[in-house]
Amino acid sequence: GDSVTQMEGPVTLSEEAFLTINCTYTATGYPSLFWYVQYPGEGLQLLLKATKADDKGSNKGFEATYRKETTSFHLEKGSVQVSDSAVYFCALSEKAGTALIFGKGTTLSVSS
C-alpha cells in the first residue's frame, strides 16, 4: 500500500541555518503531496502542496519539489527562525475521496 517515510528527528538547528527534512513516498499512482506543520498544542496546518511531477510548493520561505523519478518531496528552508520550531508531517493523497497518508513527523527545534 501507499506509504510515506520521513527522516527521523529531532532536528536541532541554530537560527538562520539551512533546513532540509527528507520525505520519500511509495504510491501506485500519481499522488498529490503535502507538508503539514503542527505547532505545540495545536492541530495540523497545511504548509505547502504539489499535485504533479516537478511542481514546486512554497509558503513562508519553505519549499518542496515533487520529484517523481526519486519519489521524493523534501522540505527546505534557507534560513530558519525560532518560530519555525514545530513538528512537520509529509503526507500524500492518492485520489479524491481517500484519506491522507502521513509520515511519522519530524520535530524541528530552532534555538537563537
Added chain:
Amino acid sequence: NAGVTQTPKFQVLKTGQSMTLQCAQDMNHEYMSWYRQDPGMGLRLIHYSVGAGITDQGEVPNGYNVSRSTTEDFPLRLLSAAPSQTSVYFCASSYTVTRGLPAYFGAGTRLSVL
C-alpha cells in the same frame, strides 16, 4: 467561518466508560475523517466519511464507532474506553472533487483513559 471545531479539548475517562468526541465543520466539505496521533506513530486514520450517510473504516477502527447524519457533523464514539485509546484525536475535512485540495484539521481532543 469557524473551520473545523472539535469538542471537548481535554477529557479523562475511566476504563469501560463511553463517550463521544464531537466534530463539526462549516465549509460544506463532503469528506471528513478522524485520526489519532501517538508518539512515534504519526497520524493514523480511524474512520472516514465521503458524505452524509456514508462511512468506512480506516487503519485502526477497533473500539470506535462513527455516523454521518449531516454534512456538517462527524462524531466519534468510544464504546468502552481502554488505556490503549489514550491519545490525541484530530478531525479533518476536505472537498473530494479534486485530490489536490488539502484537508483542514481541528485543534484536537486530548484523551486520557485511566
